[in-house]
Structure formats: C-alpha cells, structure tokens
Amino acid sequence: MPSPFGIGDLGFQAYRFIDFLSHSKQTLWQILPLGPTGYGNSPYMVYSAMAVNPLLISLEKLQEEGLLKEEDLAKLPKFSIHKVNYEQVIKNKFPLLRQAWKNFQLNKSRQHALVEFAKNRKVGWKIMPYLWLLKRLTITYLGIAGKQILLGDNLKL
Numbered sequence: 001m002p003s004p005f006g007i008g009d010l011g012f013q014a015y016r017f018i019d020f021l022s023h024s025k026q027t028l029w030q031i032l033p034l035g036p037t038g039y040g041n042s043p044y045m046v047y048s049a050m051a052v053n054p055l056l057i058s059l060e061k062l063q064e065e066g067l068l069k070e071e072d073l074a075k076l077p078k079f080s081i082h083k084v085n086y087e088q089v090i091k092n093k094f095p096l097l098r099q100a101w102k103n104f105q106l107n108k109s110r111q112h113a114l115v116e117f118a119k120n121r122k123v124g125w126k127i128m129p130y131l132w133l134l135k136r137l138t139i140t141y142l143g144i145a146g147k148q149i150l151l152g153d154n155l156k157l
Contacts, residue, residue, distance in 0.1 A: 001016075003058065003059075005073075005093060006079030006085060007093075009057060009058040010057070011058025011059075014058075033046055033049075034052050034053060035047065036052070057097060062100045067099075067100035072099060076092055
C-alpha cells in the first residue's frame with residue numbers, strides 16, 4: 001500500500017485497506033509475492049519464499065513501537081509517488097531498519113517475545129537458507145536458529 005517512504009509497505013495504509021475490505025464484506029486480498037526481490041526487483045524473482053522483503057516493513061509502525069524516532073523519519077528525502085527508485089529506497093530505508101534493530105536489542109523483553117514466537121512456530125529452519133544468502137550479500141540480518149537470534153556474523157543474544 002502507498003507510503004511516503006518511496007515504496008509501499010504494510011503500514012497504516014494496509015491496515016486501512018483491510019478495514020475497507022472487512023466493511024465491504026470482502027474475504028480475500030490478492031497480493032503479489034512478498035519475498036525479498038532478486039534480479040530486477042521483481043516480486044516474482046525472490047531469494048526466499050519463506051522470508052519477507054524488508055522493504056515492506058513500515059517505518060511508521062516502527063516509530064509507533066518506539067524503535068525509531070520522529071527525527072529519524074524527518075531526515076528522509078521526498079520520494080516520488082509515481083515510481084519506485086529501489087536504489088534510493090534501499091539507501092535510505094536499510095539504515096533505519098538497522099537502527100530499529102539496534103533499538104530492539106536494547107529491550108530484553110521484546111527479544112524474549114521474539115524468541116518465543118519463533119520457537120513456538122518452528123520457523124527457524126524455513127528461513128535459514130535466506131539468512132545464509134543475506135550473509136553472503138553482506139547485509140546485516142536477523143535470523144532465528146533454535147532459541148538464538150543471530151545478527152551479522154558473530155553476535156548472539
């Protein structure tokens with residue numbers, strides 16, 4: 001759904017759209033694949049069918065959760081509303097996602113909740129190939145392996 005951050009995301013506009021669907025008695029929302037895009041930024045050429053494209057993470061929702069500050073978002077450039085410039089979006093959004101992750105790491109109760117969520121749903125094995133690929137691409141990542149949360153090469157919680 002549209003966002004002011006250069007690419008649509010699953011933030012407030014998506015929630016509004018879901019409310020609209022519900023009020024219209026709609027029960028289905030067909031969307032493109034949500035995986036992290038590969039060559040040409042095509043949603044049909046994804047690195048993983050189990051992982052989600054980090055560009056779909058809402059910066060506004062991260063701010064609402066206290067993981068980003070208002071001034072973090074105020075520093076962003078004005079993006080086109082007509083066309084996605086992936087290079088510009090990645091250059092501006094990934095540092096904010098990393099900042100949100102650093103802020104998340106400061107909150108032990110949130111970390112525990114994430115580990116429990118992953119453990120109870122046994123999701124670690126499904127995303128490990130994608131995390132390996134991200135590591136090879138030298139992008140900082142969040143992964144779940146059993147009860148550990150991994151960040152980058154050697155950091156463990």
